[in-house]
Amino acid sequence: MISMYTLILGIALLVIGFYAMLTRKNLIKIVIGFSIADTGTHIIIVSLGYLRGKTAPIIDGAVNAVNAVQEVVDPIPSALVLTAIVIGLAVTAVMLSFIVEMYKKNKSLSIDDYQELKW
Amino acid sequence: MIKNIAVLLAVAGLLMIFLPVISGFQERDNLNELAADYVDGSINDLGTPNVVTSVIVTYRGLDTLGEVTVLFLATVGVGLLLKGNREDMIKISPLELLETTSSVLVALIMVLGIYIFTHGHLTPGGGFQGGVVIASGFLLLMLSKVNAKISHSIMNFVESFSGVAYVGIGIAGIVLTIGFLNPGILPLGQFGDLFSAGAIPVIYSLIGLKVGSELTSILVTMRGE
């Protein structure tokens, strides 16, 4: 039942972040919403790899190497999320540097002041 | 008004996408075939206790190469966008207590980072985590020492060197064994030792150096040169 709870938690975080990205006016708040949605997605992916009553896929004294296949959780979602988190940090840094440059041009953080691409 | 309705519709649509995932969800009991193969191969063929490490470095090694490339492009992008505005550099005032403490703590953090990425195949952790810890050590240096200068040329050298060595090990895998990024170019050794699992610790250490220098460059640029 554990992964059911975390799945619901991840979907709720994703929805809250998406709502923030759609409704907030401040550019930095939009990036914060993106980072919340990012965390939600990662929790969803890791929950889908959980197996009932099993433990981390690292062989040491607690896990027997002979029948490890019966004792560990799925390693593939962990590996995917691990790289996705680092990418998320890099994308956040690029977005924030765009915001700094835009602020230098227009002296405003509100998204209503940037109408060049509006139709 | 129309805007609010559109936002509500979009959020409801996102929920509708995930509704079947929740309603039809059941916790699995057994690994699927591919994952079972990875766990089995990681222990018996590669001699790596941490299965996640062997998936990242070997089975999905090409993905990791692409991911490191994306990180490099992000570093270049931040550097291009924020280059050359020295007037808004963040100035800090000297603080005796923090300066004394951090000179001890920075060394400890660096040792922890090196421990994390050299033991990536034995314990949780690896190149990405170790690189982030090393970048945090440099960040503490920037926050505590007033005149701390972190040389861009050394960072660039470490970054390029580890990138070239990473691809070089991959090509050595083609020449000496059967495929790109195959860790079988070094002997497997005793299961659970530090020097074991073929080339996996070497590759992960190179990834650690690369990630650490790239994130440090991003932090230095964001602070202002």
Place this chain on the structure above:
Amino acid sequence: MADTIYNAAAIIALVSIGLTFIRMILGPTAADRTVALDGMTIITISLIVYIAYYLNRIIYLDVAIVYALMSFIGVVAIARYLERRK
């Protein structure tokens, strides 16, 4: 008997995280929020150590070490930002 004590400790840690979180939400100034964040990370480290005991894996303690160091750096950064703004 020992398990009861450990479970009680976990409950106490959870309640403490909730209390510091309330201070973080209410806190009138930014300094209150920063101190609440610092307290929350330290309590969470004890929760991680409890989980490592409960699930019977010693290697989970590595995560607690990294957690402690990194949260310290975050709090130092926020403190320097607050000091600069005066």
Place this chain on the structure above:
Amino acid sequence: MIPVIIIGLGVIMLAAAVAAIYFKSLLASIISAGVISLLASVIYLILGSPDVAMTEASIGSGLTTVIFLFALHRVRKGKSDD
């Protein structure tokens, strides 16, 4: 015991997410977003992936907060609002 911990942490994380959206002060929003990352790493640990937990603990709590703070400082120099 583990379900109780997950439900307690989950409620706090959702409250922090809602608070991060509705805070007036940007600094308070950034701190709330940091709290979400901090508690998410405990969730990853319970789900049996300590590698992901370590990454989230080091990136989410430390570096993301600091990058947001650097950008915030560059955007408003000297202007103080709580």
